[in-house]
Amino acid sequence: MPEFSHPFMGNAYERKLTEQELVRAIRFSIASEFEAIQLYEQLRDSIENEEAKKLLIEIAGDEKEHVGNFLRLLKLLAPDEENYYKDGWDEGEEVMGIEKK
Numbered sequence: 001m002p003e004f005s006h007p008f009m010g011n012a013y014e015r016k017l018t019e020q021e022l023v024r025a026i027r028f029s030i031a032s033e034f035e036a037i038q039l040y041e042q043l044r045d046s047i048e049n050e051e052a053k054k055l056l057i058e059i060a061g062d063e064k065e066h067v068g069n070f071l072r073l074l075k076l077l078a079p080d081e082e083n084y085y086k087d088g089w090d091e092g093e094e095v096m097g098i099e100k101k
């Protein structure tokens with residue numbers, strides 16, 4: 001969520017980020033997208049206005065696409081990280097007894 005308590009919070013850094021700092025910023029961005037999805041879906045489930053619900057569903061879908069955008073960028077910036085996700089995916093399937101495709 002945005003931070004507005006500091007007048008310079010939205011300014012760019014005086015120096016460019018390192019690749020490692022960019023990777024960390026992308027991970028943070030992914031978390032922010034998930035937070036937005038949660039907010040929009042929770043709001044959708046908490047209102048009765050059908051027009052607003054439709055828009056919130058659309059926006060939540062957009063945020064899910066943004067997760068994919070950032071994950072793709074993360075794969076480019078830190079390609080080894082995908083192996084951890086794959087290991088977790090495989091382990092999850094094994095624990096749940098889901099057959100591998």
Ligand SMILES: [Fe+2]
Nearest residue numbers: 033062063066
């Ligand atoms: Fe987004």
